Amino acid sequence: MLIFREISRTGSIAGAARALGWTQPAVSQHLRHLERQAGTPLVLRRPRGVQLTEAGRALLRHADAIATRIQAATADLEAMVQLRAGTVRLAAFPSAGATLIPAAMSLLAERHPGLDVRLRAAEPPQAIAQLDAGEVDLAITFTHAGQTPPGSGELTRIPAGQDPLRLVLPLTHPSAGPPDTPLDLRELAGDSWIGGCERCTAHLLQTCELAGFTPDIRHGTDDYVLTQALIARGLAVGLLPQLALDAARDPRVAVRPALNVRPRALYVLHHREAEQIPAVRSALRAILDIVATHTTG
Amino acid sequence: MLIFREISRTGSIAGAARALGWTQPAVSQHLRHLERQAGTPLVLRRPRGVQLTEAGRALLRHADAIATRIQAATADLEAMVQLRAGTVRLAAFPSAGATLIPAAMSLLAERHPGLDVRLRAAEPPQAIAQLDAGEVDLAITFTHAGQTPPGSGELTRIPAGQDPLRLVLPLTHPSAGPPDTPLDLRELAGDSWIGGCERCTAHLLQTCELAGFTPDIRHGTDDYVLTQALIARGLAVGLLPQLALDAARDPRVAVRPALNVRPRALYVLHHREAEQIPAVRSALRAILDIVATHTTG
DNA sequence: CTGACCCCCAAGCCATACTTATGGCATGGA
DNA sequence: TCCATGCCATAAGTATGGCTTGGGGGTCAG
Numbered sequence: 074m075l076i077f078r079e080i081s082r083t084g085s086i087a088g089a090a091r092a093l094g095w096t097q098p099a100v101s102q103h104l105r106h107l108e109r110q111a112g113t114p115l116v117l118r119r120p121r122g123v124q125l126t127e128a129g130r131a132l133l134r135h136a137d138a139i140a141t142r143i144q145a146a147t148a149d150l151e152a153m154v155q156l157r158a159g160t161v162r163l164a165a166f167p168s169a170g171a172t173l174i175p176a177a178m179s180l181l182a183e184r185h186p187g188l189d190v191r192l193r194a195a196e197p198p199q200a201i202a203q204l205d206a207g208e209v210d211l212a213i214t215f216t217h218a219g220q221t222p223p224g225s226g227e228l229t230r231i232p233a234g235q236d237p238l239r240l241v242l243p244l245t246h247p248s249a250g251p252p253d254t255p256l257d258l259r260e261l262a263g264d265s266w267i268g269g270c271e272r273c274t275a276h277l278l279q280t281c282e283l284a285g286f287t288p289d290i291r292h293g294t295d296d297y298v299l300t301q302a303l304i305a306r307g308l309a310v311g312l313l314p315q316l317a318l319d320a321a322r323d324p325r326v327a328v329r330p331a332l333n334v335r336p337r338a339l340y341v342l343h344h345r346e347a348e349q350i351p352a353v354r355s356a357l358r359a360i361l362d363i364v365a366t367h368t369t370g
Numbered sequence: 371m372l373i374f375r376e377i378s379r380t381g382s383i384a385g386a387a388r389a390l391g392w393t394q395p396a397v398s399q400h401l402r403h404l405e406r407q408a409g410t411p412l413v414l415r416r417p418r419g420v421q422l423t424e425a426g427r428a429l430l431r432h433a434d435a436i437a438t439r440i441q442a443a444t445a446d447l448e449a450m451v452q453l454r455a456g457t458v459r460l461a462a463f464p465s466a467g468a469t470l471i472p473a474a475m476s477l478l479a480e481r482h483p484g485l486d487v488r489l490r491a492a493e494p495p496q497a498i499a500q501l502d503a504g505e506v507d508l509a510i511t512f513t514h515a516g517q518t519p520p521g522s523g524e525l526t527r528i529p530a531g532q533d534p535l536r537l538v539l540p541l542t543h544p545s546a547g548p549p550d551t552p553l554d555l556r557e558l559a560g561d562s563w564i565g566g567c568e569r570c571t572a573h574l575l576q577t578c579e580l581a582g583f584t585p586d587i588r589h590g591t592d593d594y595v596l597t598q599a600l601i602a603r604g605l606a607v608g609l610l611p612q613l614a615l616d617a618a619r620d621p622r623v624a625v626r627p628a629l630n631v632r633p634r635a636l637y638v639l640h641h642r643e644a645e646q647i648p649a650v651r652s653a654l655r656a657i658l659d660i661v662a663t664h665t666t667g
Numbered sequence: 668c669t670g671a672c673c674c675c676c677a678a679g680c681c682a683t684a685c686t687t688a689t690g691g692c693a694t695g696g697a
Numbered sequence: 698t699c700c701a702t703g704c705c706a707t708a709a710g711t712a713t714g715g716c717t718t719g720g721g722g723g724t725c726a727g
Contacts, residue, residue, distance in 0.1 A: 085672095085673070085674090086673085086674070087672080087673065087674080095716070095717090096716070096717060096718085097673090097674080097675095098674095098675080098676085098716080098717075098718090099715070099716050099717075101674075101675070101676095102715070102716080103715090105675095111447045111451075112447065112448070112451040113447065113450055113451050113646070113647055113648055114643055114644075114646045114647055117504070117641050117643055117644065118643060118673080118674060118675090119524070119641075119673085119674095119724095120524065120672085120673060120674085120723075120724045120725065121672070121673060121724085121725080122672095122673070122674095123673090123674090124504050126647055127450070127456060127457055127647070127649070128447055128450050128456075128647070131443070131446045131447065131450070132443055132446075132447065135439050135440070135442060135443035135446070136443075138439050139436050139439050139440070142432050142435050142436050142439070143432070143436070145432060146428070146429055146432035146433075149428045149429075149432070150408045150409065150410065150425055150428065150429065151409070153410055153424065153425050153428070154408075154409040154410050159424060159425075160424050207414070207421050227416075227417065227692090227693070344414050344416075346411055346414055346415060347411075347414065349410070349411045350410055350411055350423055350424070350425070351410055352424070382703095382704070382705090383704080383705065384703085384704065384705080392685075392686090393685070393686060393687080394704085394705075394706095395685080395686075395687090395705090395706080395707080395708095396684070396685050396686075398705070398706065398707095399684075399685085399706095400684090402706090415704080415705060415706090416693095416704085416705095417692080417693045417694065417703080417704065417705090418693085418694080418703070418704065419703095419704070419705095420704090420705085524723085524724075668727100669726105669727090670725105670726090670727085671724105671725090671726085671727100672723100672724085672725085672726105673722105673723080673724080673725100674721105674722085674723080674724100675720105675721085675722080675723100676719105676720085676721080676722105677718105677719090677720085677721105678717100678718085678719090679716105679717085679718080679719105680715105680716090680717080680718100681714105681715090681716080681717095682713105682714090682715085682716090683712105683713090683714080683715085684711100684712090684713085684714090685710105685711085685712085685713090686709100686710080686711075686712095687708105687709090687710080687711100688707100688708085688709085688710100689706100689707085689708085689709105690705105690706085690707080690708105691704105691705085691706080691707100692703105692704080692705080692706100693702105693703085693704080693705105694701100694702085694703080694704100695700105695701085695702085695703100696699105696700090696701085696702100697698100697699085697700085697701100
């Protein structure tokens with residue numbers, strides 16, 4: 074097909090062969106094959122070259138259109154390879170979506186302005202479901218110490234730093250001491266507690282059991298603003314991840330490091346081959362870069 | 371490219387292979403090759419099939435457009451092969467263009483209503499020039515006896531019957547006898563003559579020389595209506611082809627067969643391979659059919 | 668009439684592309 | 698837990714297709 078275009082462009086079979094770096098019979102055979110399956114001559118052989126027949130002119134129009142399309146396709150793909158275009162769909166749990174991810178998106182926009190990044194907030198189980206369904210390319214998730222890391226065998230899991238947990242108390246609480254000195258969980262054994270998401274609440278229970286008591290979990294919400302508002306009113310104490318506090322810090326609560334409470338681990342998940350996709354790879358890199366500065370800084 | 375469409379249609383490489391009647395590795399290799407030259411994965415391999423990446427979706431759009439174009443191209447060519455479409459450009463000398471060719475065009479239109487036939491009036495030398503220049507597909511020409519048949523080696527010449535020449539006289543002329551009895555040229559040796567086109571005049575001169583006299587050619591025109599008008603007024607006698615008289619017969623002139631004057635031969639000329647073009651072939655056939663009925667009838 | 672430039676045809680060789688065979692991986696049921 | 702059934706990839710073998718070389722016909726210009 075493209076050979077035929079070259080024939081019509083140069084006006085001769087030998088000319089097309091020269092342009093293509095082939096020999097003349099090769100082009101001649103191609104043309105013959107094309108005419109055979111067209112069922113009609115496409116060119117008239119003249120002493121100094123060939124001349125298109127009506128059928129040849131008709132085919133040429135289509136061939137030109139096809140060549141244009143092929144060019145457009147290669148241009149589109151090249152743009153994606155060179156990161157001048159492309160879409161990355163992220164699913165992140167809310168506190169990362171409010172802190173790490175916006176920073177990573179800014180970094181990525183700076184590096185590759187043409188990329189289109191889309192974020193959906195989703196707790197880890199939902200994020201993985203969306204990944205499985207092909208609705209997102211990257212899932213930013215976490216696992217509390219002692220819980221099984223997320224993701225089935227098909228997914229690649231990349232550690233993305235750790236997020237320490239903090240004890241959050243009313244300012245009026247007797248244990249609301251200096252913000253940098255760790256506090257032992259057991260000092261809050263008698264308090265009312267507020268739990269987070271399902272897995273967070275499970276982790277709180279487990280941690281307290283290990284510390285030797287069963288917490289009195291009276292409230293539950295995965296909304297960290299609401300959580301802090303309740304705590305500010307003196308209605309409970311809580312264990313909140315640092316990222317949540319980074320996202321929204323209520324000034325009416327006290328925050329202290331927790332003794333013997335291991336941080337939650339953050340992960341980025343993706344399909345195994347998704348890392349080969351340029352846009353996904355650079356988005357992943359941006360996220361990991363942000364995590365690195367966040368951890369070291 | 372079309373393989374990729376099949377993959378996306380069936381949703382799996384194995385499915386595409388089944389649909390194409392190939393084996394699974396063949397399709398897999400094609401896909402790999404395509405991804406290699408795209409520079410990015412086009413599909414994600416999932417446990418029960420594959421899922422298109424963004425680049426794959428982009429390519430699919432282009433592939434669909436290309437497939438549509440290919441389909442349109444084959445449809446166009448098929449229409450031409452099946453004579454539902456196509457153009458034939460004819461060049462014919464005026465008296466044939468006024469008689470045989472319209473009949474042939476009607477016959478062709480009846481057989482193949484979709485064909486587009488275009489006629490240009492041209493004397494044989496011009497018709498051949500147009501054929502050489504690729505401006506027409508068929509040239510209807512004639513040669514007088516004794517003249518070299520038209521056409522260089524590149525052209526195919528097909529005899530298309532003969533066109534007898536008639537002596538045309540004023541009704542008042544002493545030789546204007548019964549229309550079916552031949553008349554000897556020499557009876558008109560002393561008359562004033564009117565010549566036709568260049569080659570016709572040359573033929574007239576040659577014929578008269580052979581008959582033993584030199585005609586007094588006073589007028590000249592290739593317009594057979596004008597010729598007959600001059601003859602009707604008694605200003606000259608002439609030698610007109612039967613086709614010209616078929617086209618326009620002035621009732622004010624007498625027509626008699628000429629003794630010892632050989633008819634002119636009609637030819638259809640075309641490029642050697644043009645006969646392979648369906649529309650040209652069927653047009654040629656229609657012309658020859660008309661010529662045949664004309665000759666026998 | 669010879670050289671240059673088209674084109675076609677025939678035969679040979681090489682590369683591409685499809686096949687068979689094998690293995691890994693994920694899922695679903697006994 | 699183990700096997701069965703999909704899916705996909707890889708590797709090696711083979712054969713078909715396609716390009717090359719070599720030779721011939723034809724037209725046109727010098």
